[in-house]
Amino acid sequence: MKRYLILEDGTVFEGEAFGGKEASVGEVVFNTSMTGYQEILSDPSYCGQIVTMTYPLIGNYGINSDDFESIEPAVKGMVVREVADFPSNFRCNSTLNELFERKGIPGIAGIDTRKLTRLIRSKGSIKGVLTAADEEVNVSDVVEKLQQTVLPHDQVAQVSTARPYPSPGRGKRVVLIDYGMKHGILRELNNRDCDVIVVPYNTPSKEIMAWGPDGVMLSNGPGDPKDVPECVEVVGELIGQVPIFGICLGHQLFARACGADTFKLKFGHRGGNHPVKDLTTGKVEITSQNHGYAVDEDTLQGTRLKVTHSALNDGTNEGLAHLDYPAFTVQYHPESSPGPEDSNYLFDRFIELMSANRKEQQYA
Incomplete structure (x- = not known):
């Protein structure tokens, strides 16, 4: 069955349909990871997006029951050069096509993903539609409707948990605010025996x-982050009351709560090969990233925040620490899902920060 990927600028890609049969509309982005497609498709941060994989063969090790980052994928579709019909891996229990069919997620294979990626890098992230399988379309009509379409701005509400739930441990108690949490974050806290309580994005600070x-x-x-001002308000009320560690959107919300601004990147950072420099140690780490917005460092003056990490590819901000309170954040993903693991130590730093804060309170 054939399927079309039609972009709002009128560009059309014809390919082979896989996965769900229905049409889907979303923001078309690209990810440069060579592996980890299962974690990518199940990352809630991709809510509302059609993900283009730049690596040419996707699905070659299938889908397993261990590597999901959320129970229900929020991705709107996937674009690949070639999809593997016969995966080979000892953990594999279904194919990518079977998963997408079961979840109703459309995919398209057989197109020139290099051309699409260059287009996105040139024009920036762009709206697109994956047509229904074997549907004959009028391209001009689709483009006109697509240009008039306003993509949703309630993605956090769509993917956050509806009610609090515990993930028990005997160590430090951590309240994890779920803005679209990857389960790898919860795993890393559990590995350190934290007593975790996951709460919805709009939970009041009290x-x-x-x-x-x-x-x-x-x-x-x-x-x-500008779409969830209520979250910024809550984070602002928490700063100074308790140690804070923020990741990705959490990093941006923290910056805005401290008075800084954020902006939309032209085509975002998405992949498992982004070099970031730790300005406090001089060490360069290879990081996993997935974000379309960044903190504007020109607005940090007067915020009592210091820059701790910087992206070597484009110089954008990758980390912040508060000068007065035990709070730090990073733009990338230290939970290593799907990898790499260079920045995993940041969870240990968070544990140490909580221990030090508890001692200060005991002797205050």
Whole structure:
């Protein structure tokens, strides 16, 4: 069956349909990871997006029951050069096509993903539609409707948990605010025996503090931080009350809560091969990233924030720390899902920060 990927600028790609049969509309982005497609398709931060994989063969090790970052994928579709029909891996229990069919997610294969990626890099992230399988379309009509389409701005509400739930441990108590949390974050806290309580994105600060946390984790999530001002307000109320560690969207919300601004990147950072320099140690780490917005460093003056990490590819901000309170954040993903693991130590730093803060309170 054939399928078309039609972009709002009128560009048309014809390919082979796989996965769900229905049409889908979203923001078309690209990811440069060579592996980890299962974690990518199940990352809630891709809510509302059609993901182009630049690596030419996707699905070659299939789908397993261990590597999901969320129970229900929020991705709107996937674009690949070639999809593997017969994967080979000892953990494989289904194919990518079977998963997408089951979840109703459309995919397209057999197109020139290099051309599409160059187009996105040139024009920036762009709206697109994956047509229904074997549907004959009028391209001009589709483009006109697509140009008039306003993509949703409630992605965080779509992917956050509806109610609090625990993930018990005997160590530090951490309240994890779920803006679209990857389960890898929860795994890393559990590996350190943290007693975690996951709460919805719009949980009031008083309710968060009522749990008596040793620390608060601000998770990753989709969309523009300016679309969730209520989250910025809550983070601002938490700063100074409890140690904070923020990742990705959590990093951006933290910056805005401290008075800084954020902006939309031309085509975002998405992949597992982004070099970031730790300005406090001089060490360069290879990081996993997935974001379309960044903190504007020109607006940091007067915020009591210092820059701790910087992206070597384009110089954008990758990390912040508060000068007065035990709080730090990073733009990338230290939970290593799907990898690499260079920045995993940041979870240990968070544990140390909570321990030090508890000692200060005991002797205050």
